[in-house]
Each structure stands twice: as C-alpha cells, then as structure tokens.
Amino acid sequence: MLTTADLPPDDAVPDRCGTCTACLDACPSAAFEGPYALDARRCVAYLTIEHRGPIPDEFHAPIGDWLFGCDVCQEVCPWNRHAPPARQTVPATPPPPPEALVAMTDAEFRERFRGSPLKRARRAGLARNAAIVLGNRRRSAS
Numbered sequence: 325m326l327t328t329a330d331l332p333p334d335d336a337v338p339d340r341c342g343t344c345t346a347c348l349d350a351c352p353s354a355a356f357e358g359p360y361a362l363d364a365r366r367c368v369a370y371l372t373i374e375h376r377g378p379i380p381d382e383f384h385a386p387i388g389d390w391l392f393g394c395d396v397c398q399e400v401c402p403w404n405r406h407a408p409p410a411r412q413t414v415p416a417t418p419p420p421p422p423e424a425l426v427a428m429t430d431a432e433f434r435e436r437f438r439g440s441p442l443k444r445a446r447r448a449g450l451a452r453n454a455a456i457v458l459g460n461r462r463r464s465a466s
C-alpha cells in the first residue's frame with residue numbers, strides 16, 4: 325500500500341542479542357557482514373530458493389546437503405528455543421532424492437510439488453540444487 329499519510333514511526337526494535345554471535349559464527353556461507361547486516365546474495369536460503377540461474381562456485385561447498393533453503397542461523401539462535409512450534413499448513417513430505425530431482429520433468433515436478441513451498445525454487449532451480457548436493461556428496465565420499 326502506498327500512502328502520503330503522516331504516520332508516526334514505530335518504536336525501535338530492542339536489541340536482545342547482546343554479545344551473542346551464534347548466527348554469524350554458524351553461517352556456512354559467511355553471509356553476515358557483521359551484526360544485523362546480512363548480504364542476502366550470499367545466503368544459502370536465497371541462493372537455493374529465490375536465485376535464478378547458476379549458483380557461483382564459491383557457494384557450492386557451503387550449500388553442503390541443503391536442497392532447499394537453510395535454517396542454520398535459526399537453529400543456533402538461543403531465542404528460538406522459546407518460539408512456539410509453527411502451524412503446519414501443508415503436509416510435510418520429504419523431497420525425492422537428489423538423483424530423482426535432477427531427472428524430473430516439468431510435468432512430474434508440477435504433479436509432485438502441487439501446493440508445496442518447494443515450488444518456489446521451480447524445477448530448474450531444484451535440479452540445479454540437487455546437482456550441487458550430489459557433487460558435494462561425491463567430493464566428501466572421495
């Protein structure tokens with residue numbers, strides 16, 4: 325919504341992080357430039373979901389085994405221990421193995437992921453992510 329109304333600003337969000345740097349330290353792709361400063365272009369969640377086209381080589385290793393998104397900074401945040409469980413709106417079904425995602429046709433993709441958030445990455449994006457994961461697995465096995 326665009327408006328010319330003269331609205332009072334909200335209060336500043338309180339700083340509850342203190343000296344904690346858990347998210348900065350744990351981020352696999354060094355996406356944080358510093359406290360409160362995230363370079364989304366380096367974030368595995370952005371790269372594997374929103375980014376279109378090839379993912380630069382420097383991010384292949386940080387992607388590790390993540391096929392779609394990354395939750396590391398959320399998992400390590402001490403405040404999230406107090407968060408109530410999210411309400412599941414779509415039944416969680418595990419994605420097919422990366423080998424199957426690489427070979428999936430458009431029709432199979434539409435059928436398999438109808439109503440699923442994984443559709444956001446589109447078929448080409450999930451196939452790209454799957455190829456990176458397979459490469460990472462092969463490298464770590466050798």
Ligand code: SF4
Nearest residue numbers: 351367368394396397
């Ligand atoms: S989602 Fe993952 S890659 Fe993105 S900022 Fe958080 S830890 Fe880093």
